[in-house]
Amino acid sequence: MMLVVALGTLLGAVPFGPVRFGAAGALFVGLAVGALDPRLGEGLGLVQTLGLALFVYTVGLAAGGTFFRDLRGQLPLMAGSIVVLVVVAGVAVLAARWAGIPAAMAGGAYAGALTSTPALAAATTAAGSQEPAVGYSLAYPMGVLVSIVVVAVVTARPWQARRDPDPTAGIGLIDVSAEVEHPGPLSAIPGVAQGEVRLSYLERDGATRVVDADEDLQAGDRVVVVGSREAVERAVEHLGRRVHRHLAHDRSVVHFRRFVVSNRKVAGRTVHDLDIPGRFGGVVTRVRRGDRDLLAGDDLVLQLGDRVRVVFPRGRLTELSEIFGDSERGVSEIDPLSAMTGIAVGLLLGLITVPLPGGAAFALGSAAGPLVVGMVLGRLDRTGPIVWTLPNAANLTIRQLGLLLFLGATGLSSGQAFAAQAFTPLGLRVVLVGILLVGLAAVAFVVMARLLGQSTPRTAGALAGFVGQPAILAYVGGRVSDERVEAGYASLFALGIIVKILLVQFVTTL
Template identity: 50%
Template sequence: MFTIVLDFLVAHQLVTILVVLALGAMLGQIKFGPLRFGAAGALFMGLVVGTLDPRLGQGLASVKALGVVLFCYTVGLSAGSTFLSDLKRQWTLMVAAIVGLVVMAGAAIGLGRLFGLSSAHIAGLYAGVLTSPAIDAAQSATQGAGDTLVGYAISYPVGVVVAMIVVSMIATRKWPAKKDNTSMAEAGLTSVSTVVDRETTIRHTPGFTADQIRMSYLLRDGEMRLARPDDDLHIGDQVLVVGNPNDVDKAVKHLGHRSRKRLTDDRNTVDFRRFLVSNPLLVGRRLGDIDVRGRTSGKVTRVRRGDLDMLANDDIILQPGDRVLVVVPANRLSDAADLFGDSEARVSQVDALSLGLGAAMGLVLGAILVALPGGLKFELGAAAGPLVMGMILGAVHRTGPLRWDLPHATNNILRQIGLMIFLACVGLASGQAFISQALTWHGLAVVIVSAVSLILGGVILLAAARWLQLSAQRATGGFAGFVGQPAILGYANTLVNDERIESAYGALFALGTVVKIVMVQVIALL
């Protein structure tokens, strides 16, 4: 009976992958102390199932590539929208990552030689513990030596477990981060009805010209209307101030005091509602370039993207699926709905043209082979190529009629599907190599060298982030990108909602991939 089931699974690979995904989802929900493996459960169940028969891990290269392309491209799109603005904060962290990766390679070589590991073992474990597409470069540099895949298969899960433990210790921490920006997700937004106690103007209110606050409602002499940027404010006026709590408090202190009346309770003449951005003509455009006031006589005060509520400013690029909070005269709500689209059906449709074209361009970028001095070769591969292309297109947003951004929910779904497929295939393909030497002296040596070198590199990166006064959350994203493990990013996002995590992940993943590809070839030559 067992043989029949095994032969069936070998003959029907999609069934095998789906079974691994289901079992991995069950394992991913079990808590092991502070850890819950989540999507990484597919990797460990893949390793278990892969040990049953070597045929189960054969012929999965294309399916695995599809998974990693979907994951990396969608992460790139998300990270690309903030990468350029965050670059001035992150370049020092990127330098620290290069130092950490080089030190890791040196530690792996030194410890590996001490434990009697071959250059192929060391090159494979370096690529494996860092979850790197550099395994292709490592196999090429070692002429396909079997020890390379053994080192990769054993160190891969070691990297996942060690990195998850580190992330569980760092992700929710608070330490001094004067050189980092405040997380929009962490700060949140609030609105305060305020009584004006002094003659002033809206433009002179602290935070207004810096796009840190917005004002919408204005109550004067019993009449409600929309506040305008050029309005003078008189004693006795009441205005609604919107922004993060600290900025709103500063504005309220400047203007006067909090009102006992909530201006938003009066919706007879001025009303508000959230509208779904589904109009393709608005996607990829700056909010400041859209004539909201002219089209609706209103203004946008907030933009909600996934679980992140952002204060509306002119530089926000609208993406499909965003929910904009618009304050308008009560009789103009229908005009606002027409402007933004507000159609669930339209926004749920995947733009297959831009998705397929963008991912394909990423694969082409990853396939470009560059010759380096000393006989070394370099290519980004099927992971970093789509990631870099996604970051480029995520920063561009649109090219003529092509809209590169995906709705937030669609992006998350594709990302999760791609991640689980990739991890399941890696587990199935590595199961035999893992079980063959996991319990041998060489296997134990690979585990020790992998864990020690990763901890050493991680300490360098995290210590640098702390010293540079970057937030623990940016450090967490940077560490996930440094390791290069997609499951670590997913795990970090389950612990804390912070847009800085993905921004740092995207930057260090792309940079780290370049460094790793070069380093495995150097290791193989020693």
């Protein structure tokens, strides 16, 4: 396993034109190594389950808040994905009959092309044999490969989104100083009430202090405005004019600093809950979360590992450090109680089986169960003293480890079946059908998402969830830094698994 992951990482770093396979390299190396000896792929079911559960749970935690906030806007995309899956299932049945592929193997090819292990389990139950596993192992690599190529094309040619809201993570926030020529209340400034800009410093009659939330600005005042470039320009135009002497450069009276949120009593609280203006005479202007800058609106929920920028009067540094914790070591550790409880509940949810007509059954499994629980807990942030979310760095580390274990184990366990059929006439027909299915599904999905006005980042992430492949999400994450990627993935991953489980049984038996 460790050699497969290590060599797979090397393969994933090799460029093939504009494409790098990234974490998916572990899958391809695993297939090659697993083909050498059947013993190498034995007994890896627990490793696959654990790796997949770790990956999808951490994705759910990170995407939960964004998913539920944007759920209404994503409903058309979710409905369209169901239509595409139904069409692809119909094509799978027709293509299998035309190519002379047994129905059971066609069901496995459908599950493999859309990389759904739970769907494979449903197909195996419906067929009453292991024949679907052969089709799955042949089509699975094609599903990963073709999807990554499509994602590479999509992310290389971004388009304008008509109906997709801009991300709250404003990449490239700026702060400028402006002189007030049009006096009035702070709330009258464009973007203040909407949470698009924040004001921090105020210079009046030669004295500098932190601006009050209910401030009435006077002519001649100078203030610092923070936000995206467009929002800041609108606010400055309303106020008067921009000045070149930046107030933030003078720290003799008012100071600013980033504090690391390591205090678990602060995590899961909003900026408003902390009452920094009332308690310390300061103001929170922005939050750095991973590689993203977020404007610190009053309703922004803080998470462990956030770096919070506070403007405050000198002399309050120690008090603020105690409030936030400000410990790098504190955010490098996870809370085993919350993390393991969440994963355990997700796995238990995945075990619940619902009988279906015809003797079949439906279960979320170890993929969708932890994802759904992670999304719910990510939306809650905390329950009483328990903080469910993980520090961003810890989340990404666990996510990567889980993904590599899952892909490496999947490759090793499928290597023998892949090698046995890959170069036979029947195997080649299955591979071609797999390419047809995933190519049709990916292209139709992208076209549908674009027609619905979805952004490039959300479309790429949603395609990864639609296909159901963690390696594709990891590939997108390496090319695009946008919260809509994970939100799109989370919105379609669980839905896709459910729909595929239902449809694959028809493909297998028709």
